[in-house]
Structures are given as C-alpha cells and as structure tokens.
Amino acid sequence: MTIVAAVCAVGMRRWRRMSLRRAAATRAGSSPDRAITIRSYAEMDEHLVRRWCACGGYLERSGEGTRENGGRRFRVARLRCQECEAVDEVFFDTTELLQ
Numbered sequence: 001m002t003i004v005a006a007v008c009a010v011g012m013r014r015w016r017r018m019s020l021r022r023a024a025a026t027r028a029g030s031s032p033d034r035a036i037t038i039r040s041y042a043e044m045d046e047h048l049v050r051r052w053c054a055c056g057g058y059l060e061r062s063g064e065g066t067r068e069n070g071g072r073r074f075r076v077a078r079l080r081c082q083e084c085e086a087v088d089e090v091f092f093d094t095t096e097l098l099q
C-alpha cells in the first residue's frame with residue numbers, strides 16, 4: 001500500500017467517525033432542547049431499546065435521574081456502551097406524564 005492510500009484510508013475513517021458523532025449529537029433526546037416527550041415510562045423503555053451507540057455497540061442502562069429546566073421536568077437515562085464505553089444521556093420530557 002502506498003503512503004497516499006494509507007493517509008486516505010485514515011482520513012476516511014476519521015471522517016466517518018466524526019459524522020457518526022455528529023449524528024449522535026443531533027438525534028432525539030440528546031439534550032433538554034431535543035427531549036423526547038413521553039406520557040408513560042413504557043414509552044421511555046421503547047425508545048431506549050431501539051437506541052444504539054454510534055460505534056454500533058449495545059447501550060446498557062447505567063442509571064436514571066430527574067432534572068428540571070425552565071419549568072419543564074425531565075427524566076434522564078444514562079447509558080453506557082458495552083463496546084467503546086461511551087456514555088450517552090437521553091432526555092425525556094415528563095412534564096405531561098400521566099401520574
């Protein structure tokens with residue numbers, strides 16, 4: 001393999017990883033602004049089982065917390081990737097949650 005080809009391959013890989021990370025940062029639930037509105041905790045589970053790490057690994061739930069921000073209530077699920085150990089937080093808007 002020539003040096004040029006090697007540099008190209010590294011660049012491509014880096015670009016791919018960056019675009020994956022960018023996609024992860026803008027997907028639903030990645031911040032309070034993008035919180036997923038839920039009406040029951042079952043909906044939260046549904047969202048979480050369909051969520052995968054940007055690397056393709058399985059996300060394991062490592063904890064949950066509640067947060068308040070500007071009069072809205074959020075449930076934050078903490079996930080951890082079993083492959084790359086990346087930590088992901090998913091925001092759910094529970095302001096309208098049926099009690």
Ligand SMILES: [Zn+2]
Binds near residue numbers: 055056057082083
């Ligand atoms: Zn991962």
